[in-house]
Amino acid sequence: MxxxxxxxxxxxxxxxxxxxxxxxxxxxxxxxxxxxxxxxxxxxxxxxxxxxxxxxxxxxxxxxxxxHVDAPPRPAPARRQGELRVCAPIWKDPWMTMDGRTYGSDLLSWLGADNVFSDRARRYPLAADVAGAPAADPGARDTRYPRVTAEEIRARGPALVLLPDEPYRFDETHLEEVRSWGVEAALVSGKDLFWYGVRTAGALERLDRALAPHR
The missing domain is CATH 3.40.50.1980 (Nitrogenase molybdenum iron protein domain)
Structure with a gap:
């Protein structure tokens, strides 16, 4: 190929x-x-x-x-009830996460996980996002991925921070960093959290198992 x-x-x-x-x-x-x-x-x-x-x-x-092929049987995942407050960063330096208009956030909601940044749009410029400076009109720019600080993450009160291995490769060092804030954290598959399509049904099952110990 x-x-x-x-x-x-x-x-x-x-x-x-x-x-x-x-x-x-x-x-x-x-x-x-x-x-x-x-x-x-x-x-x-x-x-x-x-x-x-x-x-x-x-x-x-x-x-x-x-x-022009047969579609696989459409899964019928059950939406889990619950209110596990989570944060799922996608980047670091600066920290970035996702709001409620994203596939990853909706996927978590199916698992009974409440994205604590669901209502937080990205602000422009960077100083408006992370330092409280006046925000400019974003125009046509994407506002679904806010840049945040560690202090803002803690202030939002997540019970669990999910650290995916992509697009940023979070690892054990970041796990310990988040836990040093007094917040529980877990490493998860970025493909499961962000890749849509034929992965969705299996991703829901795998992420549900990953969240189970924290409910």
Whole structure:
């Protein structure tokens, strides 16, 4: 299989030369200009952007139709009741997390885990996000991933901080750092927390097991 780069650095000319029957893109990961160039070259492009568990399951069915294959049986996960207050950072230096408009946050809500930053939009510039400076109009910029401080994380009162191994590779040292704040923490799979599609059903089961000791 030829390699044509990653989601953020696609070799558009190489993709066009391959003349694929279908190009899969993602609104959050793929460059708008790259997608436009592929469409201008006459290639069919399917741009996905599921932000909930239900939208992820819909995506699998839509993709199956586009590929002219049978969709796998649609899972029927049960929504767990509970109010385990959690924070799930996605980056460090500065700390970053996600608000309630994201797939990861919705996935956690299905597991009875309440994202303590669900109502916290990203502010611009950085000083407005982490130092209380006046915020500017974000315009069309993404506001779903706020930059926060350790103090703000503690102030939000999570019972558990989930540390995924991607996009930032949190490890045992970060686990101990968070625990030094007096907050419990656990390492989890970033793929399970953030990758949508056919992984969703299994991810719900695996993350449910990871959360079980903390309920």
């Amino acid at each position: 030829p390699r044509v780069g990653g989601t953020k650095n696609v070799d558009v000319a190489a993709v066009i030369a391959l003349r694929p029957d279908l190009v899969l893109a993602n609104k959050e990961e793929s460059s708008q200009r790259d997608v436009e160039r592929l469409i201008e070259a006459g290639l069919p492009v399917f741009v996905s952007f599921p932000c909930t568990v239900e939208e992820s399951l819909d995506y699998v069915e839509t993709l199956a139709r586009l590929l």
